[in-house]
Amino acid sequence: MLRTPTPSIFRPRKSVDQRVLSQKRSLVHDINRRNVLRGAISLGALSLLTGCDVTEDDSVQKVLRTVSAWNDRVQATLFRRNHLAPTYSASQVFKPARFNAYYDIEDVKPIDGATWKLELAGLVKNKQPWTAQQIYALPEQEIIIKHICVEGWDYIGQWSGPNLRDFLQRVGADLTAKYVYFICNDDYTESIDMATALHPQTILATKYAGDHLADPFGYPMRLRTSTKLGYKNAKWIKAIEVTNDFRETFWSKQGFNWFAGI
């Protein structure tokens, strides 16, 4: 996840002008690469010296991940199916949205909306793929909600697109299944529990602040739910699968909590 400047009472409100980044892109790249190399060398040296990090130890990871799985169940129990997250006014919306991914904004691979298709799989009756135009023709729901990152920063965003529950009903999905799984254009995967998928503030967002999503924010379609941390909101969705099988996702494989409810 990328570090983004945070609104904080201790920091200026206005963020840094990003134009300088694109002007000096090659220079910035060079610096990053050098730092990564240096970091890799010293990390390697450190692990040679210390032997291992206690957290990385398999048996410790087993315990910590068991507790994390237990926390998933606790969170599912705490989840209030129809409880709405606070919403905000259009004047509070942060524009443009904050970029975050496991890579830099210049590495985003834009999707061609004209050829993009949404595939459906699993416990769905009508698996006919959807074009962007067909998705745009669906009734839209707008939500102005907070995006909260696991790192601690947050911003208010204005998202609109078809309600996920309506969409799942429309394609004849089994709403008693356990999970809805998202496969993205950038090898990212995410899944959410069915209760969250059916929450009134869970949508397949196609717009931000009234305009089509820009490339870095998931064009043409992404997930936005008010009840999960940022990383659960998959961008650049290319397939949706309804399933009863639990599969680890991009971040949960690396040890981040799967449920990640807020």
Add this chain to the structure above:
Amino acid sequence: MTAVKSTDHEHRLHPLPLRVMHWINAIAIFIMIGSGWKIYNDDVILGWLHFPDAVVIGKWAQHGLQWHFFGMWIFVLNGIAYLTYGITTGRFRRKLFPISIRELFATVGDALRFKLAHDDLTHYNAVQKILYLGVMAAGILIVISGLALWKPVQFSELASLFGNFQTIRVVHFLCMSAIVGFLLVHISLALFVPKSLLAMINGGPSVSDDTVPETNPVH
């Protein structure tokens, strides 16, 4: 009105259950602070404050989070047991109350003249009483603010009491700072007066409840 509790009941200054809970709490606090610092580092509140890798728990962000959401169970469950024990056995009432303002000024005055009398382990002075009650309050508030941070939507009613999400983070951070401040004093004095540290291991001297007059016999 003064009453005297049942006689011939002798026990250690720090009964075994209390000692066990104290050391479980020490481990839990260590995990929560170290992993909390790791989580903090990913999005700092104070631009100049970044905790060095040597003092944080967890190699990467997810490990700090794993430790924090593991340690929270120990801290909360043990904390509930400790508070229940302290209240139901009357220990808090006997040890931490009443707080005399006159004694408070006298103790602060002594401390400023480096007269740190810590000879009688069975009696807490007014400064100690306030510090112990204060750290308990910080411990309770850090759990409540932690709950609001973990579930700002499910517990949106609770979260809204604090204001916005970033305010909750600041409250959580300030509670941590208060606890760390307490620990600096607490650990320094425990090392300065080793028999107080020893008492938390072996239980300390035998004391009897009947030596302690109760000011409020009404339950």
